[in-house]
Amino acid sequence: MRELSLNILDISQNSISAKATVVEVSVEENSAENTMIIKIIDNGCGMSEEMLRRVNDPFCTTRTTRKVGMGIPLFKMAAEMTGGSLEISSAVGKGTQVTAVFKTDSIDFTPLGDIDSTVITLITMNTHIDFLYRLTVDGREFVLDTKQLKEILGGVPLNEPEVVMWMKDYLKEQTQIIRGGVV
Amino acid sequence: MKTLEELLAIKAKAEKQMNVREEEGAGIRVVVGMATCGIAAGARPVLAGFVEEVAKRNLKDVSVNQTGCIGMCQYEPIVEVFEEGKEKVTYIKMSPEKVARVVADHIVNGNPVVEYTVASLNK
Ligand SMILES: Nc1ncnc2c1ncn2[C@@H]1O[C@H](COP(=O)(O)OP(=O)(O)OP(=O)(O)O)[C@@H](O)[C@H]1O
Ligand code: FES
Ligand SMILES: [Mg+2]
Numbered sequence: 001m002r003e004l005s006l007n008i009l010d011i012s013q014n015s016i017s018a019k020a021t022v023v024e025v026s027v028e029e030n031s032a033e034n035t036m037i038i039k040i041i042d043n044g045c046g047m048s049e050e051m052l053r054r055v056n057d058p059f060c061t062t063r064t065t066r067k068v069g070m071g072i073p074l075f076k077m078a079a080e081m082t083g084g085s086l087e088i089s090s091a092v093g094k095g096t097q098v099t100a101v102f103k104t105d106s107i108d109f110t111p112l113g114d115i116d117s118t119v120i121t122l123i124t125m126n127t128h129i130d131f132l133y134r135l136t137v138d139g140r141e142f143v144l145d146t147k148q149l150k151e152i153l154g155g156v157p158l159n160e161p162e163v164v165m166w167m168k169d170y171l172k173e174q175t176q177i178i179r180g181g182v183v
Numbered sequence: 184m185k186t187l188e189e190l191l192a193i194k195a196k197a198e199k200q201m202n203v204r205e206e207e208g209a210g211i212r213v214v215v216g217m218a219t220c221g222i223a224a225g226a227r228p229v230l231a232g233f234v235e236e237v238a239k240r241n242l243k244d245v246s247v248n249q250t251g252c253i254g255m256c257q258y259e260p261i262v263e264v265f266e267e268g269k270e271k272v273t274y275i276k277m278s279p280e281k282v283a284r285v286v287a288d289h290i291v292n293g294n295p296v297v298e299y300t301v302a303s304l305n306k
Contacts, residue, residue: 001222001223006222006223006227009217009222009227010219010222010223013217013218013219013222013251017251069219070219070220071219074219074223114227117227117228117231118227120231121227121230121231121249124234125217125230125248125249148187149190152187152190152191152194153190153193153194154194154198155198155201156193156194156197156198156201159234160193160197161238162193162196162197163190163193163197164234164238166185166189166190166193169185170185173184173185
């Protein structure tokens, strides 16, 4: 994938397929340590120990339309190429947590890319799911929680064009603040 | 600065509009394949393009959704257009540039862009 934000979109699709009702996407950058830690946490159906073991081997899938799963192996490869790692913990009926560590000073580090677009896509295409997006840069944190937005919006859906525009601007501004830029 | 208060104002306005808006079913369904292969091939900006065009043109009768695998990896990004009483149209190797034309010609004016479709492969 050209951007890690595309891997994040893809790994989050697994959470959606697993019937999660709450999905947390967290990106944590630490410039002193040259690391980026990406977590995708869901409360979906989870995986058995047997399944979990197989998922760590490449090309395991429960999909029926083709025989290999590519999502997790691709994400894992992207992390390991930088000298980082990927770990999955999961419990049946409880949920799954995917944690990927990237070394940002590696020449094989893929940039995060348009993470806002990934977040907006996830939120607007799955308005029944609660998304929590957390961006942390050197200890400064920003959180977008659709549960909070839904409380404010009442019956107005999150994919209403004006709401989408507001979310895009909000994400952009808050990200700038976190990254130390001026708005 | 965007604030949560602003969201309240958007809500009030949207609710007013929802009251006057008639109940309209989605007459046309646009579905974008978002399996790993689709995302890797560029489905995210294609999906965003459809959402944006539909909002810009205020097409109340059109829904844009995502799906998993459509079964033809080599032709991703794939977009399917469903319309009541008509045969499904499958667009292949879509790009944000192609989206504007599909919306204008097909979604708005009812003329599928044949050269972008899977059917054009057999010609
Ligand atoms: N969050 C999750 N919750 C439950 N099961 C999961 C989760 N993530 C992955 N899995 C299981 O692991 C399998 C492999 O996932 P992977 O993303 O690698 O491939 P895939 O989703 O099957 O296909 P694709 O190539 O489209 O991603 C899935 O089919 C699913 O059974
Ligand atoms: S996996 Fe590529 S189209 Fe289904
Ligand atoms: Mg997957």
